[in-house]
Amino acid sequence: MKIVVCVKEIPDPDIAASVFQVDEAARAVVPVPGLRSVASPFDEQAIEVALRLRDQLGSAAISLVTLGDETAKAIVKNGLALGADDAYLLVDEAFDGGDATTTARALAAAIRKIGGVDLVLTGRQAADDDAGIVGCGIAEILGVPAVTFAMDVAVDGGALVVERSLGDGSETVEAPLPALVTVSHEVGKVRPASLRETMKAARQPLTVGTAADLELTAGDVGAAGARRTLERLAVPKNDVRCEFLAGESPEALAATLIERLSAARIL
Amino acid sequence: MAGKEIKGDWVWGWPDRKRPRSEFYKDTEGRVVGSRSPFLDLEGLITPTDNAFVNAQVQMPEPVHPEEYRFEVFGEVERSLELGLDDMRKLPGRTVRAVVECAGNDADFFTYLEQGGTGPKPSFELSEVDGIHWRLSGKKREKPIGDGESLVKSIPSTCMVTGGEWTGVPLSELLNRAGVKPGAVAVRLEGWDRGRPDPITLYRSAARTDFQVYDPGVINYDKGLPLAKAMHPDTILAWAQNGEYLQHVHGAPMRLIVPGWAGNWWVKWIHKIEVMDRMPDCYHQTHYFVSGKSPEDPDKKMMTALGCKSVITEPRDEDPPLARGEHVIRGMAWSGEGEIKRIEVSVDGGNTWHDAHVEYSPDRWLWKRWSYLWKVDAPGAYTILARATDEQGRRQPQTPWNFLRKHFDGIVPTHVTVE
Numbered sequence: 001m002k003i004v005v006c007v008k009e010i011p012d013p014d015i016a017a018s019v020f021q022v023d024e025a026a027r028a029v030v031p032v033p034g035l036r037s038v039a040s041p042f043d044e045q046a047i048e049v050a051l052r053l054r055d056q057l058g059s060a061a062i063s064l065v066t067l068g069d070e071t072a073k074a075i076v077k078n079g080l081a082l083g084a085d086d087a088y089l090l091v092d093e094a095f096d097g098g099d100a101t102t103t104a105r106a107l108a109a110a111i112r113k114i115g116g117v118d119l120v121l122t123g124r125q126a127a128d129d130d131a132g133i134v135g136c137g138i139a140e141i142l143g144v145p146a147v148t149f150a151m152d153v154a155v156d157g158g159a160l161v162v163e164r165s166l167g168d169g170s171e172t173v174e175a176p177l178p179a180l181v182t183v184s185h186e187v188g189k190v191r192p193a194s195l196r197e198t199m200k201a202a203r204q205p206l207t208v209g210t211a212a213d214l215e216l217t218a219g220d221v222g223a224a225g226a227r228r229t230l231e232r233l234a235v236p237k238n239d240v241r242c243e244f245l246a247g248e249s250p251e252a253l254a255a256t257l258i259e260r261l262s263a264a265r266i267l
Numbered sequence: 268m269a270g271k272e273i274k275g276d277w278v279w280g281w282p283d284r285k286r287p288r289s290e291f292y293k294d295t296e297g298r299v300v301g302s303r304s305p306f307l308d309l310e311g312l313i314t315p316t317d318n319a320f321v322n323a324q325v326q327m328p329e330p331v332h333p334e335e336y337r338f339e340v341f342g343e344v345e346r347s348l349e350l351g352l353d354d355m356r357k358l359p360g361r362t363v364r365a366v367v368e369c370a371g372n373d374a375d376f377f378t379y380l381e382q383g384g385t386g387p388k389p390s391f392e393l394s395e396v397d398g399i400h401w402r403l404s405g406k407k408r409e410k411p412i413g414d415g416e417s418l419v420k421s422i423p424s425t426c427m428v429t430g431g432e433w434t435g436v437p438l439s440e441l442l443n444r445a446g447v448k449p450g451a452v453a454v455r456l457e458g459w460d461r462g463r464p465d466p467i468t469l470y471r472s473a474a475r476t477d478f479q480v481y482d483p484g485v486i487n488y489d490k491g492l493p494l495a496k497a498m499h500p501d502t503i504l505a506w507a508q509n510g511e512y513l514q515h516v517h518g519a520p521m522r523l524i525v526p527g528w529a530g531n532w533w534v535k536w537i538h539k540i541e542v543m544d545r546m547p548d549c550y551h552q553t554h555y556f557v558s559g560k561s562p563e564d565p566d567k568k569m570m571t572a573l574g575c576k577s578v579i580t581e582p583r584d585e586d587p588p589l590a591r592g593e594h595v596i597r598g599m600a601w602s603g604e605g606e607i608k609r610i611e612v613s614v615d616g617g618n619t620w621h622d623a624h625v626e627y628s629p630d631r632w633l634w635k636r637w638s639y640l641w642k643v644d645a646p647g648a649y650t651i652l653a654r655a656t657d658e659q660g661r662r663q664p665q666t667p668w669n670f671l672r673k674h675f676d677g678i679v680p681t682h683v684t685v686e
Binding site: 014015016017018019067077086170192193194195196197198199201202 | 273274275276277280281282283284285293295296298587601
């Protein structure tokens with residue numbers, strides 16, 4: 001079985017919210033000095049799903065694909081340390097200014113170029129912009145079924161069996177291969193990389209590709225190919241007010257609290 | 268560590284051992300307000316600062332610029348003082364290496380031993396499922412915590428102990444300059460950390476929720492140190508930890524170091540030092556951090572020095588079966604009243620005891636590493652125990668069960684199988 005996992009480099013989502021700022025005029029995130037980049041946690045869990053499938057099936061070839069800049073090397077190297085077999089890094093100035101559509105287009109082209117892929121795995125969404133579009137976009141372009149929000153993935157007799165998270169429950173669906181699955185956090189913990197595999201990954205060459213290598217034109221990718229226009233970028237404002245209720249007894253306090261919550265249409 | 272794969276990571280771009288990582292509590296803004304030390308992943312006596320445990324009883328304050336930092340010494344003194352960090356650095360300094368342990372560290376072992384080792388065993392292995400890892404996205408809990416009672420039980424009590432090097436000035440140096448008046452008995456140190464004590468911390472300590480807790484309202488964290496301990500030359504006001512200026516979460520610009528006494532005495536973010544002619548009624552020494560048989564016990568006592576304690580770090584219950592041959596049993600030991608002098612190890616559940624090698628260290632307040640080479644030829648199940656003895660001749664355990672489960676220093680069996 002041949003599996004491709006798409007991985008995105010994002011700013012560390014664990015940074016304090018107070019550190020995160022945007023330049024509203026420039027509609028851009030203000031770079032934070034020293035902020036480290038990580039793989040989107042959902043994508044790491046997609047790698048974990050691939051590894052579990054390899055454990056289940058006995059063998060599977062796992063490739064990683066990422067679209068980014070040179071710094072994304074560290075992200076895919078980490079994926080190799082977790083157990084992937086090879087990695088493809090798509091780097092090209094032509095990709096700059098793209099959106100979910102152009103990203104899906106480039107990743108789908110890379111997956112086609114790899115060839116013979118049975119299963120594509122992505123995170124349910126990137127943990128930076130949380131759009132959750134690229135996975136289904138790849139499936140659409142490749143013409144394969146997409147199964148979203150996977151919390152468990154198995155292969156049974158050549159068919160894909162996916163338990164999907166529904167928020168308040170789950171459902172199990174089947175799909176023929178090839179297919180694309182977006183992976184949700186309910187998959188659970190990612191296995192730790194071993195020192196031995198990390199050292200091996202450090203020496204492993206990556207395959208670097210450009211838009212031209214993927215036979216994509218300038219109009220297919222980057223700002224020229226984007227279909228989304230960013231109108232405004234802003235950090236949501238939380239207007240938190242704290243009111244201490246007064247009352248002569250717990251019963252009176254509770255009555256006042258109920259009154260307030262009802263007025264606020266919370267109850 | 269036998270049979271375990273070494274974890275890897277990228278350190279400054281190089282493939283390397285995974286650096287020990289603490290598990291964090293964060294506030295709603297993503298700022299760390301608490302952490303547990305990855306106890307089992309560390310080597311040596313000084314805990315790297317990023318791995319030192321973090322705990323605050325009330326809300327952490329906003330940081331103060333070091334150049335704007337001022338604190339006052341007042342009360343039963345001849346001369347009140349107001350000083351800043353630069354003033355402190357002009358005084359004769361002192362560096363102390365000491366272990367700091369949260370009073371509630373390992374509290375769940377009290378319950379484990381009380382139940383005869385039949386209940387779930389607390390672990391030093393930290394993980395998300397312990398209920399303390401609240402990430403902003405991506406790695407959410409696999410299972411919901413549930414009700415308050417479950418929340419209370421889900422927070423691990425382990426890994427709140429740290430060895431460190433602290434640099435500052437003896438508190439006595441300051442008190443002597445201020446001139447302590449005759450009749451003074453205590454020194455109250457107040458931090459900028461302020462808030463209303465959360466009853467859940469008391470419920471967590473007691474592992475029960477069926478009692479009323481005293482509500483002091485909104486308070487600054489403070490402790491009233493008995494004068495004799497305040498004047499001890501190793502009790503220092505520190506602005507540096509492990510060779511670098513103190514980090515905010517550890518009490519910057521300045522905190523108190525009270526070697527041998529539990530972490531709650533090590534007041535952080537100090538802004539007031541009051542010399543008093545009576546023991547103050549600080550909430551955290553008259554209502555919390557007290558010994559007693561029950562919440563209703565009228566004879567509760569404030570708790571000060573830690574007991575005498577050894578912990579086995581290798582092997583662990585979680586390890587795969589051991590092969591016959593030689594194995595090192597090792598661990599750490601510390602005492603609230605000075606140097607550890609002896610460690611004894613038993614591999615037969617306490618029937619016979621053997622002296623372990625205790626590593627030399629010049630620092631009497633710091634913990635000690637110890638090891639025992641175990642030659643085992645017969646397969647079977649083994650129960651390994653260790654007990655420490657300190658320079659005062661106090662042998663582990665010293666602290667009896669108390670309802671808030673503070674200062675645990677019991678002997679915890681490690682169960683291993685030899686194939």
